[in-house]
């Protein structure tokens with residue numbers, strides 16, 4: 001990776017559990033989650049509160065090479081994130097994934113004829129999503145994945161199924177950062193290959209950009225005073241803040257629009273349209289809202305109705 005004067009790339013650390021350890025320790029030390037009035041629960045969604053999605057066993061999609069291969073294989077392989085609380089999180093003890101994106105994966109898979117136990121989740125970092133879809137490592141991807149024109153040249157997008165916005169996470173004791181203009185000369189951490197990383201690089205060149213593959217390692221560095229702020233989508237940052245409300249806070253207003261799509265192999269229009277239909281149907285029958293309330297809603301984010309689906313033609 002290129003290193004320039006204002007971009008520092010650090011050694012990759014992949015042990016998410018290890019990376020989040022300070023978070024957990026700090027949470028314990030600060031007594032977070034011990035019933036402080038108004039603070040969101042520290043634990044993830046209670047399994048009993050999650051909706052069950054009706055599976056359509058008769059569903060067929062022979063026009064989709066991805067769906068056909070998954071059917072022959074007997075399961076779907078879905079790319080996701082594993083360190084984003086309430087959005088896409090993997091329990092290191094059980095290997096079970098949870099969060100809003102995971103629910104989106106499950107509800108759309110059900111519409112394609114796959115029950116939840118017919119999905120294998122695979123963690124893919126922001127920078128590797130396009131390659132994973134291009135080389136068939138995954139069938140589709142649900143992981144805070146912003147739809148944009150550049151990415152559409154490489155992959156297809158169903159949706160959007162949610163609208164997020166770039167924001168800033170700082171320590172609760174920080175009073176000098178309230179928006180991206182305050183980042184001049186400050187160390188701000190983000191993940192390369194993401195839209196928030198690119199926006200800081202392009203629009204706020206006086207910020208000192210620090211990069212790690214995953215946001216949880218950025219948060220680790222924020223808690224240990226190695227960086228001054230972490231930037232990515234508000235959805236992700238609010239999840240970290242909700243885990244340790246005494247130590248971390250999200251500041252300012254979102255300064256971008258990040259419409260989340262389900263990434264699919266670019267040529268597989270049949271799969272993309274089937275996922276568009278699945279999202280629309282789950283929004284209509286209340287599954288989307290139930291899933292939201294049981295996951296992302298727990299981080300304190302007000303439910304925003306999903307934007308209209310963009311069923312763009314095949315090119």
Ligand code: GLU
Pocket residue numbers: 126143144145146191193194195196232233258
């Ligand atoms: N939504 C942004 C993106 O797709 C940031 C979150 C992420 O890296 O997944 O780049």
